[in-house]
Amino acid sequence: MSNIKKIENLTEIKKILWNGxxxxxxxxxxxxxxxxxxxxxxxxxxxxxxxxxxxxxxxxxxxxxxxxxxxxxxxxxxxxxxxxxxxxxxxxxxxxxxxxxxxxxxxxxxxxxxxxxxxxxxxxxxIPTRRFESDIWENNLNEILVNQLKQSCFVINGTSKPIMQLSEQNSKNLWKSIKFRNLNEFSYVNKKILKQVKNIPIKLIVPSDAGNVIQVPGSPLLTLKEFLKMNCSNLYDISIPVIQGIDVTSLLDLQLIEIWELFKHLDNVLYITNIIKS
CATH class of the missing domain: 3.10.20.620 (Ubiquitin-like (UB roll))
Known part of the structure; x- marks a missing residue:
């Protein structure tokens, strides 16, 4: 596991995360x-x-x-x-x-x-799968991912309109960019979904046998430390926050908007995993 001491070159870090x-x-x-x-x-x-x-x-x-x-x-x-x-x-x-x-x-x-x-x-x-004539798993994943993008779009913008109003071609390009790993194309289309960041969609994973997931929006101007203390205060002193496999303890004083812009996943959600210190 690696640790980021400070964020300097956002573009380079995003490429590294994309290819992880x-x-x-x-x-x-x-x-x-x-x-x-x-x-x-x-x-x-x-x-x-x-x-x-x-x-x-x-x-x-x-x-x-x-x-x-x-x-x-x-x-x-x-x-x-x-x-x-x-x-x-x-x-x-x-x-x-x-x-x-x-x-x-x-x-x-x-x-x-x-x-x-x-x-x-x-x-x-x-989740069970539905039957399709071909590409059963990819079609099921497409359905789920589009639904998750609609949910995160609502949290971010206060409305799902930005993703609902994507052109058919942009919708196809978004899926292609995810399937074929095209970061530039993904970023181009995804920007059309992110109109005004009112809240950050966050899934907070706390220790359990299979991972207990808490879905909670976070104010963009809260620091990561403030968010964690508000939502898992009992774990704050005994756990390590991990995002995309990285120990982000050194980034606790950054605002959620900065953390999210760098570490958000393809569904535009910020996943934070709490790992109990040994």
Missing amino acids: SINLKITHKSSNENIEFLIQVYRNSYLPFIYEQIITYFKNFLSTNDVKDFNKIWLEYENVPLKWNYPSGVLYDYLYLPGNFNNQQHIWNLDLKFETADQKYPSDYI
Whole structure:
């Protein structure tokens, strides 16, 4: 985990954050053998973008006798299903980092699960998917992400009109920029959504087995320290605030608007994970 002492070159830091990634080792445990697959995922992207690659690889080793439906797929870490609607880096920060804060490995080990006759998709814990004719996971992710952008747009502007009034072409370009990792295109379209910052959309993740998420808007002029003391005072002295995998203790005196402009995710939400000090 790294620590930023002060923010100097915003453009350069944004590029570094945009390209930040996590190495995954995905294992499927069958009755005969453990099958492994290595892949990278971007921190500020989403797991469904790699599901097609995962399915294609594991189809080489599994048959329909082993798997009821290859599209009923999910990943788990220490028996906790991963919420695919959350950014990959956020999942890593609140599930993996608390137990590995001072001893981070270079690979995050995850278990791959498919729905079978004996094992159902955990729809009571993670969002179930709708059926589409093609690109099932990407279309589901698109729906969820657009909905999350509408929610954050409302918090930021006091209205959802900026995103509702995007042209069809701009809406398509926004999705393409997210899917194909085009920072310049994403920034160009996203600016059309951010008209007037009245509040900062924040998801505050506090310690629990699966991460307890508190959604709370923050005033742009509050400092990060003031916000944390207001919303998790019992944790302030015993936890470390982590944003995009970075210990931001040294940025506590910055205003939320500055923190958000730098660290917001693709859904324009600022995710803050509290990790208990060892």
